[in-house]
Amino acid sequence: MKIDLSGKTAIVTGSTGGIGLAIATGLARAGATVTIVGRTRARVDTALAALRETANRDDATGVVADVGTAEGCAALVAARPDADILVNNLGIYGAQEFFDIDDALWDGFWQVNVMSGVRLGRHYARGMRERGWGRIQYISSESALNIPTEMVHYGVSKAALQGLSRGLAKVLAGSGVTVNSILPGPTRTEGAVQMMADLAAERGVGAAEMETLFLAENRPSSLLRRFADPDEVAAMSVYIASPQASATTGAALRVEGGIVESIA
The missing domain is CATH 1.10.1220 (Arc Repressor Mutant)
Structure with a gap:
């Protein structure tokens, strides 16, 4: 199978390292013009240099914005008003005893892990629907189904992302725009x-x-x-962004090494 994303534009949030950078690189290799998004110029520039070298592409660009905030999402939208592919990869995690997770920490995880995807999906899905083609992805986690006791707040936020992904897929039914979530495991x-x-x-x-x-x-x-290696997760993302995946939408796609005890 040869995936060709030539002529497509892609935005990947939280893409200055890890899974996000692997996805951005994979999309660029497949021909997409990619926008790296990160919070600092230094991190964005370093990621761009790595992507350009690895993918042998010189058309990737970067936007410095903290899309874990409403202001950061607005800044990204202003810089890149349209996209064919949106990968909502931004996320934070961290172990914390449940009884020590205060309201501020709950809200912080909700803003970064969930609301960033709400805000960006709300904007970019409109243009995709008008054009009749688009791909939206939410990088969730096996922790959405296998809530870890040491990170309940994280698991809950990732479960919410799956609900958001499924709901938006239904909103966009029949439009040519697919929406899916990807569930990595330990990577x-x-x-x-x-x-x-x-x-x-x-x-x-x-x-x-x-x-x-x-x-x-x-x-x-x-x-x-x-x-898993980040490239193994990225391979799923690149496929789901492709024309070949046009019949896959509203799905939760697992790349978690079989951790979840379910055959569904």
């Missing part, structure tokens, strides 16, 4: 690597052994038995 991003390194130091083991221990203790149902 070897910069943040995850650092977390494993910190845990390894605490327990006096190596980083590779810590990944194995983490999966055994926290995701024992994993069938993959390893952390």
Whole structure:
């Protein structure tokens, strides 16, 4: 299968590293003109340089905006009013005892993980519907279905993203615009690597052994038995952005290594 996104424009939020940068790079390799979005000029410029080198493309651009806020979403929309492909990848996570999660922290996760996708979906879906073609993706998590006790607020926000994705898909039914969510599992991003390194130091083991221990203790149902690579998640995103995926919409697509105990 050859995926050709030539002539398509794509926006990927939270794309200065990890899964977001892998998705942006994959879309660029497939021919899309990509906009990287991040909070600092330095991070955006570094990501653009990496994308241009890896994808061998010089037409990628960047927008500096904190789309975890209403003002940041407005800034992105002003800079890039239209897009054919929108990947809502921005998200935050962090372990916290449930009884210590105050209202401010709940709201912070809601604004970044959910409302960023609401605001951007609300804007870009209009143009896609008018043109009769578009792809909107929400990067959720297996934690949406397998709510972790150490990150209830995170799991709830990701579950909300799936509801948003399904609802928007129904709003856009028959329009030529598809909306889907993607559910990664533990993935070897910069943040995850650092977390494993910190845990390894605490327990006096190596980083590779810590990944194995983490999966055994926290995701024992994993069938993959390893952390995924960001490119493996990106492959699903690039496919769902493609013309070949035109009949897939309103779906929650899992790239979580079989952690979720369900055949549906």
